[in-house]
Amino acid sequence: xxxxxxxxxxxxxxxxADSNPxxxxxxxxxxxxxxxxxxxxxxxANEHANWRASRAKVRRALEILRGEGMSFxxxxxxxxxxxxEAAKQAASRSAETVVVIGGDGTVNEAINGLLASGLETLPRxxxxxxxxxxxxx
Numbered sequence: 001x002x003x004x005x006x007x008x009x010x011x012x013x014x015x016x017a018d019s020n021p022x023x024x025x026x027x028x029x030x031x032x033x034x035x036x037x038x039x040x041x042x043x044x045a046n047e048h049a050n051w052r053a054s055r056a057k058v059r060r061a062l063e064i065l066r067g068e069g070m071s072f073x074x075x076x077x078x079x080x081x082x083x084x085e086a087a088k089q090a091a092s093r094s095a096e097t098v099v100v101i102g103g104d105g106t107v108n109e110a111i112n113g114l115l116a117s118g119l120e121t122l123p124r125x126x127x128x129x130x131x132x133x134x135x136x137x
Contacts, residue, residue, distance in 0.1 A: 039096025041072040042123075044086045044110055046102030046130075048078070054130035058101050061128045065099070072099070077106055087113025090123060097124045103131015 043065070047055040065072065075090075077083040083102070087110040090098050100110045107127055114122050129137035 041070060041097040041099060042075060042090040042095045043072045043099045043101060044075045044077055044083055046077040046106040049103035049106060049130050050132040054102065057130040061101050083109030084113040084116065088117045091117035091119050095123045097126060099126035099128065101128045101130055103134060104136040107137045
């Protein structure tokens with residue numbers, strides 16, 4: 001099973017991966033997730049990002065992750081500050097990976113939540129951008 005950030009992003013946005021010359025490079029960088037022990041994975045998603053336009057993108061990203069065989073717990077961030085609490089709880093549950101699906105605000109909340117956990121070892125952070133500007137995401 002091969003999936004890369006590029007493949008997920010372009011599948012979520014409805015563009016085929018080969019529509020960009022960068023795809024040849026990205027396909028060489030793709031990782032096989034079947035070879036990586038992801039441990040417990042928590043996915044935090046904000047369907048309200050990009051003025052609620054990210055709802056379909058969130059659903060598509062979740063389909064792709066499931067299709068690649070990833071098992072994860074899903075948390076819907078539905079109010080300001082909820083991403084902070086969700087990420088903090090993920091860190092305290094010793095999750096090995098936190099994947100954020102949303103915009104800059106959701107990513108910012110997740111990072112702050114991970115850091116607020118006070119733990120020395122933090123989970124890996126994955127980002128699937130679905131916001132309007134995605135400066136950080």
